[in-house]
Amino acid sequence: MSKLALLVLTLTGASMAEDLLSPSDTVFGGQLTGGNFQVGMNGFAAGANNWPGGEAPLNALDGVGQKYLNFAEFNTGIVVTPGIGPSVATSLKLWAANDAPERDPASYEIYGTNAVLGNGPFPVSSFVLITSGDLALPGSRNPGGGATLNDANLQVVEFNGNGTAYTSYMIIFPTVKNAGSANSMQIAEIQLDGSVGLLGDFDGDGLSDDYENANGLDANDDGTVGESSPGAMDGPNGALGDPDGDGLSNTEERDLGTDPQDEDSDQDGLTDGVETRTGVWVSEFDTGTDPRNPDSDDDTLLDGVENPSLAFDPGNPTSQPGTNPNLEDTDGDTVSDGEEVLVGRNPTFTDPLPPTIFMPGDTILGGSITNNRFEIGNPGGGEGINSWPANEGPEFAIDGVGQKYLNFAEFNSGVLVTPSGGLSVANSMTLWTANDAIPRDPASYELYGTTSDVSGAGPFDLDQFTLISSGDLALPDSRNQGANADLDEANSQNVFFSNSEAYTSYLIVFPTVKNSASANSMQIAEIQLGGEFGPGTPLRFEIEGLGDDLIFTFESQPGKVYDILTSSDPENEPNPSLWEVWQENINATPPENVETFLRPSDPNRFFVLVEKVAPAFFTEDFENGAEGWTTSVNDVVGATLWELGSPNASTGPLSGADGSGNAFTTNIGKYEPESDIALRSPVIDLTAEGLTEATLSFQQFRDADGFGDRGNVRVLRSADLSELFAFDADLTAFDVEWTDFTVPLPASAIGETIVIEFQFISDDTADDFSGWSIDNVEINVQ
Numbered sequence: 001m002s003k004l005a006l007l008v009l010t011l012t013g014a015s016m017a018e019d020l021l022s023p024s025d026t027v028f029g030g031q032l033t034g035g036n037f038q039v040g041m042n043g044f045a046a047g048a049n050n051w052p053g054g055e056a057p058l059n060a061l062d063g064v065g066q067k068y069l070n071f072a073e074f075n076t077g078i079v080v081t082p083g084i085g086p087s088v089a090t091s092l093k094l095w096a097a098n099d100a101p102e103r104d105p106a107s108y109e110i111y112g113t114n115a116v117l118g119n120g121p122f123p124v125s126s127f128v129l130i131t132s133g134d135l136a137l138p139g140s141r142n143p144g145g146g147a148t149l150n151d152a153n154l155q156v157v158e159f160n161g162n163g164t165a166y167t168s169y170m171i172i173f174p175t176v177k178n179a180g181s182a183n184s185m186q187i188a189e190i191q192l193d194g195s196v197g198l199l200g201d202f203d204g205d206g207l208s209d210d211y212e213n214a215n216g217l218d219a220n221d222d223g224t225v226g227e228s229s230p231g232a233m234d235g236p237n238g239a240l241g242d243p244d245g246d247g248l249s250n251t252e253e254r255d256l257g258t259d260p261q262d263e264d265s266d267q268d269g270l271t272d273g274v275e276t277r278t279g280v281w282v283s284e285f286d287t288g289t290d291p292r293n294p295d296s297d298d299d300t301l302l303d304g305v306e307n308p309s310l311a312f313d314p315g316n317p318t319s320q321p322g323t324n325p326n327l328e329d330t331d332g333d334t335v336s337d338g339e340e341v342l343v344g345r346n347p348t349f350t351d352p353l354p355p356t357i358f359m360p361g362d363t364i365l366g367g368s369i370t371n372n373r374f375e376i377g378n379p380g381g382g383e384g385i386n387s388w389p390a391n392e393g394p395e396f397a398i399d400g401v402g403q404k405y406l407n408f409a410e411f412n413s414g415v416l417v418t419p420s421g422g423l424s425v426a427n428s429m430t431l432w433t434a435n436d437a438i439p440r441d442p443a444s445y446e447l448y449g450t451t452s453d454v455s456g457a458g459p460f461d462l463d464q465f466t467l468i469s470s471g472d473l474a475l476p477d478s479r480n481q482g483a484n485a486d487l488d489e490a491n492s493q494n495v496f497f498s499n500s501e502a503y504t505s506y507l508i509v510f511p512t513v514k515n516s517a518s519a520n521s522m523q524i525a526e527i528q529l530g531g532e533f534g535p536g537t538p539l540r541f542e543i544e545g546l547g548d549d550l551i552f553t554f555e556s557q558p559g560k561v562y563d564i565l566t567s568s569d570p571e572n573e574p575n576p577s578l579w580e581v582w583q584e585n586i587n588a589t590p591p592e593n594v595e596t597f598l599r600p601s602d603p604n605r606f607f608v609l610v611e612k613v614a615p616a617f618f619t620e621d622f623e624n625g626a627e628g629w630t631t632s633v634n635d636v637v638g639a640t641l642w643e644l645g646s647p648n649a650s651t652g653p654l655s656g657a658d659g660s661g662n663a664f665t666t667n668i669g670k671y672e673p674e675s676d677i678a679l680r681s682p683v684i685d686l687t688a689e690g691l692t693e694a695t696l697s698f699q700q701f702r703d704a705d706g707f708g709d710r711g712n713v714r715v716l717r718s719a720d721l722s723e724l725f726a727f728d729a730d731l732t733a734f735d736v737e738w739t740d741f742t743v744p745l746p747a748s749a750i751g752e753t754i755v756i757e758f759q760f761i762s763d764d765t766a767d768d769f770s771g772w773s774i775d776n777v778e779i780n781v782q
Contacts, residue, residue, distance in 0.1 A: 020087045020192040021061050025080050028120055029057025032075040032172050039120035046071055046183060060190045065147035067097035069186040076185045077172040079122055086165040088194045092157040095189040096137045098144035102182040104137045105173035112166030114255045125277045125290045127170050128257035131159040142188045149189055163210035164254055206239040211254055216261050247273025258291050268294035269304020279326050281308055289325045299328040300338030312348045317341045322348045357426055357529040358398040363418040366394030368409040369509055369740045373459040374416055383408050383520045384733060397527045402485040404434035406523040412740055413522045414509035416454060421533045423502045428530035429495045433475050434523040435482035439515035442522060444744050446470040449503030465507055467613050469497035470695050472744045480525045487526055498557050502535045511742040516730055541609040552595045554609050556588035563610040568602045576608040590690060618684050618779040622662040628682030640675035643668045652703035652770025657738040666760055666771030673764050681756040683718045684779060686749055693782040697742040701773040704731040708763030711772050715745060718753040
């Protein structure tokens with residue numbers, strides 16, 4: 001056949017729009033769900049993918065008024081293979097059914113495919129979206145049964161931009177006119193119009209001229225130009241050509257809907273040829289992904305970075321997460337891969353986000369830590385007082401909506417919660433920002449647990465609590481709405497931590513806020529702990545005998561120490577917690593310890609393992625002097641010193657913290673003007689392997705002039721005394737008793753040997769105050 005004869009035939013055929021669907025076509029009714037068109041069945045179940053026997057999918061193609069109805073309602077439709085063969089659809093016709101206009105489709109999607117179809121389900125990835133949009137079917141009705149279709153009840157949708165021939169079509173109706181009153185989707189008749197066969201194809205290569213012109217291919221070259229050998233016809237412009245070098249021919253690119261001039265049509269980092277649309281990863285050369293979707297599994301990670309053949313790289317998780325691009329949740333722990341990478345978790349290790357522990361209505365007390373006790377606050381009060389507005393009390397921190405909890409104490413304020421679910425193990429915390437005033441957001445946290453009875457009005461000694469976790473916070477500046485507005489995850493921060501101990505109550509304290517200079521309080525919209533109810537998972541504790549030795553292997557965690565308790569007569573010593581301490585304060589070597597001890601001489605001996613919070617890494621209460629501490633005077637007057645002893649002044653403290661005999665105080669209780677003095681700790685070594693966090697705490701009594709005097713806590717590198725970070729002790733506040741100051745040390749201090757400096761600077765006015773007093777300095781590490 002000559003090219004001229006072919007041109008005449010295709011132009012003649014293209015000049016007439018034909019009906020493409022007929023009653024004899026193969027048709028399936030169903031619903032689009034989970035990436036597949038699921039074929040339905042006869043039935044009357046409300047909300048299910050089924051239809052009455054007299055209103056089956058075939059009625060949508062029968063040429064008369066009898067309708068097709070699907071009780072699934074949303075995303076319902078048909079998949080049809082026209083008996084006429086390949087066709088190019090350019091318009092859609094829809095006739096309204098006989099009743100209930102609320103059931104009429106309100107939107108549509110039309111897909112085409114050249115894949116060989118079976119009996120379903122049909123993956124959406126095997127189809128190409130041709131067109132979609134809204135519908136406005138007339139309110140007039142076609143009679144049902146064998147009545148003739150009335151074009152007054154018809155809507156026509158034109159999409160003349162399609163130039164690709166397909167062998168099968170999927171027509172979906174995502175929505176109906178009134179979902180509130182409709183119980184199904186219904187349509188009297190569906191028809192596609194267009195042309196049978198291919199559009200004009202001047203060079204006879206099987207690609208329509210419209211397709212070639214639209215995609216930068218030469219419509220006059222059948223692949224002869226540039227062919228690999230005479231007669232191969234695999235040049236870049238023909239059906240077998242591959243101008244972008246992605247391994248797909250131009251015909252394959254047309255059928256897939258990909259760009260024949262771009263090796264990576266969806267810009268996901270994978271060439272189109274390796275994205276095989278099977279939904280199954282085989283290798284880097286057969287990824288199973290969709291070449292038209294940069295994120296085939298909708299987990300927010302590009303297909304090109306997901307490669308299950310490469311192990312998860314914790315140092316570079318965003319470019320090598322080790323995940324499967326066809327699975328939203330590779331490890332099956334109910335958390336999407338993208339979410340796990342975002343919060344720093346391993347998306348290839350099963351570790352689900354825990355259920356929540358706090359519920360609205362749980363017993364909750366607001367307050368602040370003072371003198372090593374959690375003091376309960378009250379409604380009312382004002383700035384600097386452990387109190388809150390009546391409509392911003394602690395109960396709003398666990399109410400599940402946007403209303404906030406605010407405490408005017410600002411520093412070391414928080415909540416004590418006793419969950420109604422009983423004993424629980426917490427291993428994550430989520431905090432939501434309040435509705436205004438970013439400076440009031442918490443900047444650090446401490447989480448404690450206890451099994452002690454904390455009912456009543458308090459106060460509650462911190463000694464009865466165990467520190468579970470602490471650290472810095474970085475809450476987003478975006479705000480949650482207040483009152484009863486829903487909480488927005490975009491305005492929250494997740495904190496994950498290792499914990500295996502179960503507690504009945506939790507104390508959450510926020511030592512610092514984002515900007516203490518401009519904040520007058522601490523505020524938080526919502527606090528939630530994640531974990532599980534129950535006694536938790538016992539520590540793994542194994543014992544092996546080897547000659548005269550016993551080898552103990554057990555799980556261990558940073559910031560913990562371990563005791564091994566023993567008994568030779570557990571029947572008469574039924575409480576293991578009271579057994580003899582055999583080995584004490586064994587330092588952790590995470591993730592496990594292997595310890596060897598000489599076997600006891602007893603023929604039978606029983607052991608239990610007890611996990612405890614490690615004692616302070618560094619501690620000084622000054623009751624036995626101040627070994628290694630130094631003081632200096634940096635002003636020209638020299639009238640004020642840091643002095644160790646029992647404070648004695650007309651204002652301020654009359655003893656050390658907790659009634660002790662010693663503390664460091666400015667002039668033992670009466671400082672002078674124009675001073676600049678420093679109190680420095682011994683060198684503190686934070687270079688130990690595995691150390692990741694450190695927290696400084698001390699007790700202070702602030703009794704300066706309230707406006708011109710300053711107190712700074714400086715973290716210095718010991719080698720050159722250069723400043724790594726500084727904290728403002730806020731000497732504008734007046735204390736009436738010793739108060740706690742706790743702050744995480746900056747990341748720059750980890751891996752260094754440091755010195756802690758307390759710097760006091762007074763202005764040029766004479767004041768009759770005691771100044772600043774310091775006691776009970778500690779550093780705790782994890």
